[in-house]
Amino acid sequence: MAEAPTLEETSEVLKAGYLYKQGGNIRNWKKRWFILHETTLNYYAKEGDDKEKNTIDFTKGRGIRAKKECNIDDDWPGNAKHCFGVAIEGRTWYFFGEDPSDVEDWKTQIQTCIDKYGKPNTDWKNDTVGQPVNPAIKIIQAISLKMAKMVRSNVDIDTGNEHLNAVGKVGAQVAEDQIAADPHATPQERLKKAGTGVATGIQENVDNDAVKVAAGVAKDQLEADDGLTVEQRLALAGGSALEGVGDAMDNDAIAIAGGVVKDQATADPDVNVKQRAAIAVGSAAGGVKDATDSEAVKVVAKAVEKGAEKAEEKFADGNNGDDNEH
Structure with a gap:
């Protein structure tokens, strides 16, 4: 070398x-x-x-x-x-x-x-790094995946205890994710994937709003980019919690506000004020689009969301949007 x-x-x-x-x-x-x-x-x-x-x-x-x-x-x-x-x-x-x-x-x-x-x-x-999977191993992997999916999706499985039922489904989800993961993923990557699977399973199977909110916060932290600062992670946690509370209360306004906070938290710390404003408008429009049942409102919200994305890109290039270019 x-x-x-x-x-x-x-x-x-x-x-x-x-x-x-x-x-x-x-x-x-x-x-x-x-x-x-x-x-x-x-x-x-x-x-x-x-x-x-x-x-x-x-x-x-x-x-x-x-x-x-x-x-x-x-x-x-x-x-x-x-x-x-x-x-x-x-x-x-x-x-x-x-x-x-x-x-x-x-x-x-x-x-x-x-x-x-x-x-x-x-x-x-x-080569032990990135070596193609042996066909026999692929067959075993496929069978294991099918079994894990069956356990996770089979609603007839009943231990007589709703908590054990939930644990079984969450465990099956984690097993499914681990089986499907890149064979060369690092232990840290596998742990993050397992944690994300547990959080997702809790959200889907546990009938407790407080627990679901906590699971949502944990999931967003696990899925966040490793390069986020402590301040960004704290802001992300706050936005995740707010979004979870809004969903639990069936309050779209609170959930949308949480989404806006999350997008602001994960944005590049160096973005200018106009970029942040555009990101906030886009986040709010996206939240409205997902929350409304009105097709007319969906169309308008989608247009606003796309417009905000274009504005954010212009401001990122140093263009204040004051020129006459179309």
Whole structure:
């Protein structure tokens, strides 16, 4: 392996652009702005952000994985035609892009960095990092998943104790999530996923409003980005609690207010006042859209929500919206 470059040498940007990335704990897909250096791949919520959300260390890299060599066949979204994995010690990261030539360039450049500074291995069958799952194991996994889903969804299972019934369903949900998780997820990622499963199960199966509110707060904390500050997490907890109370009281206004607080709490601390105002308007419109039964109000709220998103983007670019461009 080549000697790792100095910080000054790694400051050069080799490539930058948007890709879709799968979350390590919550298996959803988000569009992120990536910046490639010789030994790292940093990603941000959007272009222009100063604070990265995470860094992938190529000195622990194993190599690029083609789609057929990845372990998430059923998890790729329908539009993930140009996709790949990046195997790192302890985890395989999954990506896809919209431009095939751009994706190929990402793959080539990342592999070059790993070849130079990482621990490359193309012998996937004997590689313990990101190794394709054995077909027999896949069959066992599929059967286990089916059993867990049956336990979770079978309302006829009755122990004679409603609390034990709830515990059984929550346990089945956690087992299902763990079975379906990336085989190379870290213990921390698995613990977060288990915690999220428990919180979700409590919300769905426990008939106690106070407990449900607490579970909602815990779930939002577990699903939040690791880069949130203590102040942001406290604000997020307050918003989660407010939202939960609103749902429990069947009070849409309180629930919407909680959603606004949550979005403000998780917003980038560096956003300007106009951006925050746009985010708040969008949050409120989204809450109204979800709460109302009126199709006319839904249409208006959706339009306001989209308008707020566009306004937030303009303000993020330093445009005060005072020009005549349309």
